[in-house]
Amino acid sequence: MANISIGPLRWQAEPSRVEIRQSGESVRSYYQVTAPRDVSSMCKGRPVEELPRILSILSASHHLASAVTLDNLFGVTPPPTAKNIRDALVQSLTFIHHARKLLFLLSSSQNPFGLRAELAVRAGTSPVAHHVLDEIGHAMALAQEAASILGGRHPHPLTAVAGGVSRPVKEIHYRRLAEIAESSLPYALRLRDIFREKIIGSGNGLYELMDLTVSPIASITFSGVEDAIVLTGADGSGSTTFTANKTTDTLEALREPWTHLPFVHVKGKTWQGPISDQSEGLFFVGPLARLNRCKPARTPQAEEERLHLVNSLGPAPHFSAIAAYWSLVVEIIQASEIMKDLCTEEKLTGLEVRTIASNPGGQHAHGALEAPEGFIYHHYQVDERGIVDDVTVLDAASENNALRCLLTQKMVEDAFEHGKPWDRAKKTIELSLLPF
Amino acid sequence: MTRKNVAVFTATGCKACENAILDIHYQVSSLARWAHFTFWPYVLGSSWEDLEKSDELDVCFFAGAIRTASDEEAALKLRQKSKILVAFGACAAFGGMPGLSNLHPGGESALCKSPSDDDCPELPPLRSRVAALQQIVQADYILPGCSPPQNYIWAILQSLVCQSESAARISFAASRLPQPIAQAVMAGVLPPGGSIFAGEKAVCASCARIKEEKRFESFKRIHQIDPDPGRCLLEQGLLCQGIATREGCGGLCTGAGVPCRGCFGKAGAVFDPGAKMVSAVSSTFDTTDGEEMKKIAEEFVDLAGTFYRYTMPAQCALLQNRKELK
Numbered sequence: 049m050a051n052i053s054i055g056p057l058r059w060q061a062e063p064s065r066v067e068i069r070q071s072g073e074s075v076r077s078y079y080q081v082t083a084p085r086d087v088s089s090m091c092k093g094r095p096v097e098e099l100p101r102i103l104s105i106l107s108a109s110h111h112l113a114s115a116v117t118l119d120n121l122f123g124v125t126p127p128p129t130a131k132n133i134r135d136a137l138v139q140s141l142t143f144i145h146h147a148r149k150l151l152f153l154l155s156s157s158q159n160p161f162g163l164r165a166e167l168a169v170r171a172g173t174s175p176v177a178h179h180v181l182d183e184i185g186h187a188m189a190l191a192q193e194a195a196s197i198l199g200g201r202h203p204h205p206l207t208a209v210a211g212g213v214s215r216p217v218k219e220i221h222y223r224r225l226a227e228i229a230e231s232s233l234p235y236a237l238r239l240r241d242i243f244r245e246k247i248i249g250s251g252n253g254l255y256e257l258m259d260l261t262v263s264p265i266a267s268i269t270f271s272g273v274e275d276a277i278v279l280t281g282a283d284g285s286g287s288t289t290f291t292a293n294k295t296t297d298t299l300e301a302l303r304e305p306w307t308h309l310p311f312v313h314v315k316g317k318t319w320q321g322p323i324s325d326q327s328e329g330l331f332f333v334g335p336l337a338r339l340n341r342c343k344p345a346r347t348p349q350a351e352e353e354r355l356h357l358v359n360s361l362g363p364a365p366h367f368s369a370i371a372a373y374w375s376l377v378v379e380i381i382q383a384s385e386i387m388k389d390l391c392t393e394e395k396l397t398g399l400e401v402r403t404i405a406s407n408p409g410g411q412h413a414h415g416a417l418e419a420p421e422g423f424i425y426h427h428y429q430v431d432e433r434g435i436v437d438d439v440t441v442l443d444a445a446s447e448n449n450a451l452r453c454l455l456t457q458k459m460v461e462d463a464f465e466h467g468k469p470w471d472r473a474k475k476t477i478e479l480s481l482l483p484f
Numbered sequence: 485m486t487r488k489n490v491a492v493f494t495a496t497g498c499k500a501c502e503n504a505i506l507d508i509h510y511q512v513s514s515l516a517r518w519a520h521f522t523f524w525p526y527v528l529g530s531s532w533e534d535l536e537k538s539d540e541l542d543v544c545f546f547a548g549a550i551r552t553a554s555d556e557e558a559a560l561k562l563r564q565k566s567k568i569l570v571a572f573g574a575c576a577a578f579g580g581m582p583g584l585s586n587l588h589p590g591g592e593s594a595l596c597k598s599p600s601d602d603d604c605p606e607l608p609p610l611r612s613r614v615a616a617l618q619q620i621v622q623a624d625y626i627l628p629g630c631s632p633p634q635n636y637i638w639a640i641l642q643s644l645v646c647q648s649e650s651a652a653r654i655s656f657a658a659s660r661l662p663q664p665i666a667q668a669v670m671a672g673v674l675p676p677g678g679s680i681f682a683g684e685k686a687v688c689a690s691c692a693r694i695k696e697e698k699r700f701e702s703f704k705r706i707h708q709i710d711p712d713p714g715r716c717l718l719e720q721g722l723l724c725q726g727i728a729t730r731e732g733c734g735g736l737c738t739g740a741g742v743p744c745r746g747c748f749g750k751a752g753a754v755f756d757p758g759a760k761m762v763s764a765v766s767s768t769f770d771t772t773d774g775e776e777m778k779k780i781a782e783e784f785v786d787l788a789g790t791f792y793r794y795t796m797p798a799q800c801a802l803l804q805n806r807k808e809l810k
């Protein structure tokens with residue numbers, strides 16, 4: 049029995065590594081998250097209205113999911129302007145989240161820091177020039193400025209509160225948001241062109257991404273319009289829906305003793321452990337899951353890009369890394385177009401941004417959000433003073449944990465079979481996990 | 485000028501501190517003129533073996549709190565290898581929000597049993613309490629904030645890595661920094677050891693809200709009122725920690741209409757943030773009647789989790805003095 053450890057893995061929000069156990073002809077991998085997040089012990093005993101700020105430690109989108117859960121707890125509806133401000137924040141966060149992943153992808157075969165990277169580009173061994181990465185960085189800087197205006201701070205926003213947002217958008221801020229929104233779409237389209245040129249059309253090493261794929265599995269998305277969580281079957285059909293308050297009747301989190309990240313799966317369906325693709329309870333979330341719903345994109349240029357994807361890779365559902373990266377491109381265009389549409393004086397300005405809450409309407413509340421990283425869900429249980437007794441959070445990392453384990457196992461088996469060096473296998477694993 | 489060997493690492497926290505370095509006005513790539521990133525697992529995939537093989541580090545930016553045995557090991561290794569170690573962000577500096585787990589010792593550790601099958605890998609053991617970096621090894625400088633604001637990240641990079649040779653975008657930061665640090669940053673010399681890259685006074689000093697020395701009759705919670713946009717939040721009955729917190733952010737939260745929760749740690753003259761808040765708040769009660777004061781005090785909820793939101797492990801004097809909790 050040989051034990052191999054590869055890691056830490058690049059670009060993962062949680063500190064993670066892959067532990068490999070090799071015995072004769074068999075090889076077993078463990079995608080292991082080595083530090084706990086333990087948000088429930090951060091939240092228990094806190095006044096419930098503080099949770100949007102505390103839970104933003106998971107990601108900025110959890111700030112918003114938490115505010116939605118508070119709306120439900122206090123039984124208050126945010127005024128339309130507040131809803132638009134929150135939605136605009138989601139779009140800015142989508143831009144930042146997806147652009148960062150694409151930036152990592154494009155700089156994956158080089159040290160992104162300066163001199164050597166430049167030399168590698170000149171020598172033709174690296175696909176992406178430095179100034180291109182800087183350009184993406186500049187676009188992200190603008191999106192972050194928008195997120196700071198809308199959320200009060202970035203990357204841990206502050207403004208979403210029960211019943212709306214804590215302050216209206218000032219005139220001067222609205223004008224800046226409109227400017228940023230105007231300039232984001234050209235950046236998004238430029239990113240699309242870079243993606244097409246450097247990844248799809250280049251034939252360079254990154255093209256091997258095409259090979260990274262898993263067997264079909266189900267996916268989960270949240271539709272704000274229908275106010276329903278949609279479980280789409282592995283073949284793209286047979287979707288079932290349920291409401292946020294039924295989430296824990298449908299999904300459950302399992303723990304394995306070797307990782308701090310739980311595995312969320314569909315209750316009552318077979319579960320054969322995290323490296324078996326035979327489990328009916330398996331599902332995943334995120335941009336590719338949204339693409340697999342086979343619905344048209346919300347905006348024209350994003351829809352054009354989605355159709356381009358479908359024409360190139362075939363109709364959804366898709367389970368390849370390249371399709372997952374491509375769906376980031378579709379959504380970054382969509383986020384820019386929606387931002388442009390939202391950043392009008394009529395939609396973003398106005399002093400009515402909060403409905404004041406009084407006491408919690410009950411002792412439980414549920415909330416769901418389709419975040420840039422995927423469907424997320426919160427449940428709070430509070431006492432009569434609104435102090436948190438218990439918290440359940442399903443986040444994209446634990447929902448995609450089984451998929452990550454599957455992908456890792458596949459890459460490890462492939463490396464073992466073809467005698468690939470482990471450092472190369474590490475790079476392939478990192479690239480395959482990045483878009484999920 | 486030779487390039488400095490720089491490391492960036494996060495123990496238990498989130499990746500926002502590291503992303504904040506990547507995001508410094510999108511000039512991070514230009515840092516390559518001054519910095520050679522020798523060890524950066526999140527971005528470069530560097531391994532601990534790479535660190536062992538590398539030359540001594542000039543500067544290490546350490547983010548995240550110390551939650552597991554491997555966090556502790558990382559702190560010791562990086563301290564040993566680095567000329568300058570920076571506690572980067574509230575988690576490293578004071579224990580941050582992960583430190584709230586100290587109010588519920590046991591927490592997740594109870595869920596992580598030892599592996600049942602012999603083959604499966606073990607997890608690094610959890611410490612019984614979350615600690616700040618400074619409680620494990622000495623840090624040379626502290627950069628507070630959750631995450632630290634961009635201008636301070638520039639200031640510290642300028643000071644420790646570029647030694648004033650880059651185009652500085654630090655005018656605001658320098659204007660709020662204590663004079664010895666600001667002068668050192670501008671002169672391209674190292675600031676005094678132990679410096680905190682933030683202001684000296686309390687957040688109130690840079691908060692735009694007006695204090696009218698008004699007293700409050702009842703305590704309010706953030707979901708219950710839409711506070712007057714120009715007036716001090718504390719005087720409107722909301723618990724605002726700005727009075728006990730080191731300035732530097734310019735009053736980001738209060739500017740956005742929500743109270744400060746202390747992510748910059750206690751202000752220079754404050755001994756214990758909780759004690760400071762209790763005395764500040766009780767002197768703001770609009771009564772001298774003992775019974776009424778008791779009634780107001782009973783309205784307050786979760787003082788520990790509010791006053792030590794980011795600082796429980798490192799700045800709660802009560803916990804520091806209880807040996808059995810260390």
Ligand code: SF4
Pocket residue numbers: 105494496497498499500501547548549572573574575576580581629630631632
């Ligand atoms: S200080 Fe804040 S931003 Fe930095 S690691 Fe801790 S939680 Fe994340």
Ligand code: SF4
Pocket residue numbers: 687688689691692693694695715716717718719724725726727735738744
């Ligand atoms: S207590 Fe808070 S709101 Fe009041 S002046 Fe200080 S920082 Fe501003």
Ligand code: SF4
Pocket residue numbers: 629630687726729730733734735736737738743744745746747748749
């Ligand atoms: S106002 Fe307080 S909590 Fe907010 S960023 Fe400043 S120091 Fe941190």
